Amino acid sequence: MLKTVWLKTIRDTWRATAAWGIGLGLLIYVSVALYAAGYPTLAARKQAMSQLGPLLNTFRFLIGAPVDISTPGGFLTFRFLGSLPVIVGIWAIRATTSTRDEEQRGIGDLVLTTPHSRSNVLTQQWFGFSLAMLAITLLMWLVGSVGWLATGESLDVTALLIASLNIGFQAWLWGSLGLLLAQFFASGGAASGITINLMLFTYLFNNLAAMFAWLAPFAATSPFHYYALNRPLAPGWVFNPLAFAIAPLLTLICFWLARFFVAHRDVGATFPLFGPRRRKVSAAPINWHDPLLGNLFLCYLRDMIWPTVRWALRIMFYVVLMVATAGQVVAALKNIANVGGNGSQIAVEIYIAVVLVMPLPIVTAAFAITQVAGWTADEENGIDDMVLTTPHPRWSVLLNRFAAITAVVIALLAVVGLTFNLTIILSGLNYDVGKVLVALMQLLPFTMLVAAIGFAIAAWLKRPGPAVVLVSLYVVAAYLLDLLGQFLKLPDIVPALNIFHAYGNPALTGLGAWAILGLSVAALALLAAAMVGFQRRDLARG
Amino acid sequence: MQTQNAISSDSAIKTPAAIQTQKLTKYYGTVRGVTDLDLEVQEGEVFGFIGPNGAGKTTTIRLIADLIRPTRGSASVFGMDSQAESVAIKRLIGYLPGELSLWNNLTGAETCQYLGNLRGGVDVKYVEELAARFDLDLRKKFRAYSKGNKQKVGIIQAFMHKPRLLILDEPTSGLDPLNQQEFYKLVAEHQAGGATVFLSSHIFEEVEHTCHRVAIIREGELVRVATISDIVNEKTHRMEITFDQPVNPDQFKQIAGVTSVQVGDDNKLVVNVQGSVAPVIQVAAQHTIVNLITHEPTLEEAFLQYYQRS
Numbered sequence: 001m002l003k004t005v006w007l008k009t010i011r012d013t014w015r016a017t018a019a020w021g022i023g024l025g026l027l028i029y030v031s032v033a034l035y036a037a038g039y040p041t042l043a044a045r046k047q048a049m050s051q052l053g054p055l056l057n058t059f060r061f062l063i064g065a066p067v068d069i070s071t072p073g074g075f076l077t078f079r080f081l082g083s084l085p086v087i088v089g090i091w092a093i094r095a096t097t098s099t100r101d102e103e104q105r106g107i108g109d110l111v112l113t114t115p116h117s118r119s120n121v122l123t124q125q126w127f128g129f130s131l132a133m134l135a136i137t138l139l140m141w142l143v144g145s146v147g148w149l150a151t152g153e154s155l156d157v158t159a160l161l162i163a164s165l166n167i168g169f170q171a172w173l174w175g176s177l178g179l180l181l182a183q184f185f186a187s188g189g190a191a192s193g194i195t196i197n198l199m200l201f202t203y204l205f206n207n208l209a210a211m212f213a214w215l216a217p218f219a220a221t222s223p224f225h226y227y228a229l230n231r232p233l234a235p236g237w238v239f240n241p242l243a244f245a246i247a248p249l250l251t252l253i254c255f256w257l258a259r260f261f262v263a264h265r266d267v268g269a270t271f272p273l274f275g276p277r278r279r280k281v282s283a284a285p286i287n288w289h290d291p292l293l294g295n296l297f298l299c300y301l302r303d304m305i306w307p308t309v310r311w312a313l314r315i316m317f318y319v320v321l322m323v324a325t326a327g328q329v330v331a332a333l334k335n336i337a338n339v340g341g342n343g344s345q346i347a348v349e350i351y352i353a354v355v356l357v358m359p360l361p362i363v364t365a366a367f368a369i370t371q372v373a374g375w376t377a378d379e380e381n382g383i384d385d386m387v388l389t390t391p392h393p394r395w396s397v398l399l400n401r402f403a404a405i406t407a408v409v410i411a412l413l414a415v416v417g418l419t420f421n422l423t424i425i426l427s428g429l430n431y432d433v434g435k436v437l438v439a440l441m442q443l444l445p446f447t448m449l450v451a452a453i454g455f456a457i458a459a460w461l462k463r464p465g466p467a468v469v470l471v472s473l474y475v476v477a478a479y480l481l482d483l484l485g486q487f488l489k490l491p492d493i494v495p496a497l498n499i500f501h502a503y504g505n506p507a508l509t510g511l512g513a514w515a516i517l518g519l520s521v522a523a524l525a526l527l528a529a530a531m532v533g534f535q536r537r538d539l540a541r542g
Numbered sequence: 543m544q545t546q547n548a549i550s551s552d553s554a555i556k557t558p559a560a561i562q563t564q565k566l567t568k569y570y571g572t573v574r575g576v577t578d579l580d581l582e583v584q585e586g587e588v589f590g591f592i593g594p595n596g597a598g599k600t601t602t603i604r605l606i607a608d609l610i611r612p613t614r615g616s617a618s619v620f621g622m623d624s625q626a627e628s629v630a631i632k633r634l635i636g637y638l639p640g641e642l643s644l645w646n647n648l649t650g651a652e653t654c655q656y657l658g659n660l661r662g663g664v665d666v667k668y669v670e671e672l673a674a675r676f677d678l679d680l681r682k683k684f685r686a687y688s689k690g691n692k693q694k695v696g697i698i699q700a701f702m703h704k705p706r707l708l709i710l711d712e713p714t715s716g717l718d719p720l721n722q723q724e725f726y727k728l729v730a731e732h733q734a735g736g737a738t739v740f741l742s743s744h745i746f747e748e749v750e751h752t753c754h755r756v757a758i759i760r761e762g763e764l765v766r767v768a769t770i771s772d773i774v775n776e777k778t779h780r781m782e783i784t785f786d787q788p789v790n791p792d793q794f795k796q797i798a799g800v801t802s803v804q805v806g807d808d809n810k811l812v813v814n815v816q817g818s819v820a821p822v823i824q825v826a827a828q829h830t831i832v833n834l835i836t837h838e839p840t841l842e843e844a845f846l847q848y849y850q851r852s
Contacts, residue, residue, distance in 0.1 A: 286681060290652065290655060383645065385637075386637075386639070389607050390632055390660035391630070391632040393628065537611070
């Protein structure tokens with residue numbers, strides 16, 4: 001596995017490749033199994049379709065064009081297949097842009113002093129990534145097929161293969177675009193951030209274009225438009241080979257452009273789009289009294305400000321988008337709610353709760369995980385060696401970090417709350433904003449609990465790095481269990497240990513004082529465990 | 543603005559050892575770090591700590607700095623236990639790690655400012671003076687510095703608060719010869735001011751020029767603690783003495799310090815002697831010497847003898 005660059009790439013990614021492929025296959029199996037258990041008869045499936053049909057149309061901006069869910073394939077298409085390319089795409093983008101970080105660390109210098117050209121090295125890396133994507137796709141198909149057949153439901157194996165390839169092609173495209181954009185950014189993080197934002201934007205844009213006639217002519221600019229034209233598992237689907245071929249074609253174009261740019265730039269530098277740049281060093285006198293460097297808490301805060309601003313902007317964009325589209329969907333929701341005079345208000349409440357409030361915990365959990373990742377990276381990279389040879393006890397360093405995270409989470413939630421209030425007022429919607437504020441308030445202990453779980457795991461492991469993966473797995477598993485739990489007969493202890501279950505849906509049910517108390521106590525207990533663990537163990541590095 | 547942990551005038555008063563370890567042992571699982579390390583560094587001395595790669599130098603330093611915890615044994619700094627009084631110890635130390643990692647998004651000045659604030663304040667003028675001595679522009683982001691300049695930031699942050707104990711892990715790594723000389727001067731100044739310096743290094747000349755005593759560590763165990771002059775005197779000299787007629791080699795084998803005697807062609811004896819060669823010359827002078835050649839090993843060879851012994 002160390003004979004060539006592409007084999008090395010596969011060696012670096014095989015675990016993730018296997019996990020993604022098998023995980024997606026299991027997702028297909030679980031979804032079909034749950035569907036089969038939840039709707040065992042054709043009559044039940046038809047009834048579900050008649051009940052949920054209008055709702056599917058209402059939320060098409062999130063899940064794409066509505067689909068007949070009276071078959072397992074239709075249900076799978078509705079539930080997951082619309083957004084799966086985005087999720088796999090995030091991994092693909094991270095995988096390709098991480099090569100830029102390796103370059104920044106000087107690994108590129110070493111590889112490129114072996115007898116291989118830059119374009120050859122990039123080609124091999126991309127080839128390794130492409131094989132990984134193919135492996136994910138085939139594993140998803142294979143495991144999904146076996147699982148599906150195990151449920152006793154009928155399966156068109158070819159259709160599932162095309163659906164898997166369709167997902168794989170989209171992720172392949174976004175990974176390759178990430179590789180291309182990485183030629184213009186100094187860090188893999190910046191390149192992946194831009195590419196992921198672009199992917200999310202084009203995904204939402206494509207869905208919105210299906211709702212708003214004036215956007216429809218521009219829908220073809222989004223790769224997801226071509227993805228959505230092929231839904232092989234949906235009843236009545238007709239294969240569109242041209243749409244199927246668009247993503248691979250764009251992928252090859254991205255790759256060839258990346259190959260061109262990498263050959264025409266300095267190693268470790270970005271491609272000079274606007275001619276050579278001179279690095280400027282400020283001639284201004286040094287400010288020796290930056291207040292944000294005054295203590296641990298403030299310096300941690302200083303590091304977190306810009307990432308938090310970027311998260312806040314993304315969430316604000318989403319909030320504004322959702323509130324702006326509310327007018328169109330409320331009418332449909334009113335019919336579904338089937339209520340009298342105050343139908344509009346109920347419709348808005350359902351809409352806000354489902355579209356705006358329900359996704360927020362997973363978003364803030366993801367934010368908390370990025371903070372855990374930052375904390376563990378500081379230790380692994382040796383930064384903590386420097387901090388902990390200053391006269392501060394370890395528990396205090398950890399506590400300051402946690403306090404800084406708490407502060408930015410409060411700021412993030414406050415900005416989201418403010419944005420929501422303003423957009424509701426400006427849109428003229430009839431909605432009690434207090435309900436969302438309650439939900440946001442409840443999100444604080446929830447988010448801090450996710451962070452505390454990560455800190456506690458990091459503190460009690462020999463090396464902190466794996467804590468990020470473990471807390472991510474827990475959050476994803478908890479989210480899925482909460483989402484699909486109604487179909488499962490799980491022991492009572494499982495929901496009790498689920499943070500999403502504990503959080504509930506305060507926008508609909510009101511302030512949960514016990515939930516806030518429970519989440520807070522759990523967060524504090526885990527924080528204390530983290531402090532004890534961090535105090536007693538060896539500091540890892542490298 | 544002098545820091546609270548600056549060297550005080552009463553440092554001459556007899557104090558506990560600057561660093562003392564007792565049976566200090568560290569295992570990473572089953573992998574050996576250091577074993578039963580007994581080390582004592584007196585206040586005010588510049589103490590060298592040398593050994594081959596993987597010998598346990600960085601492990602020892604990280605144990606003293608309480609970044610990792612011993613499997614058994616203990617370490618103390620100025621009489622304070624490295625774990626129980628870790629925070630108090632860190633008020634007194636300046637630390638430069640072997641693999642320096644600092645905040646990429648901070649400039650050199652911001653790095654010094656931040657670490658200075660965490661340590662309780664720093665004399666800004668002294669930071670600027672140090673930067674000028676090392677010809678370092680503090681306005682650049684850390685990520686933009688070359689390897690040598692990054693090391694200079696590391697050195698400045700370790701010295702800027704004039705600590706009572708400097709723990710430096712391979713401090714001149716990446717520095718050009720001019721800046722190495724500047725570093726040696728800086729160490730001498732701080733030592734003259736009463737500071738203790740614990741310095742790990744691979745560069746024998748650096749140890750020879752800067753250190754009073756040196757400890758040699760190999761495979762996690764201390765193999766020698768001695769003054770530089772002791773090490774120098776312990777050098778094994780190789781003497782090739784040619785006489786006008788055959789000489790009994792046993793005469794030389796009995797001389798103190800002689801480690802081996804070999805009989806060569808043409809009435810030649812090859813005598814290896816550790817320490818002074820005077821007794822050998824005295825015995826040889828009892829005969830008629832035709833030729834005398836002495837090979838004096840370098841300090842590096844002297845150290846390498848310790849490295850290679852199994």
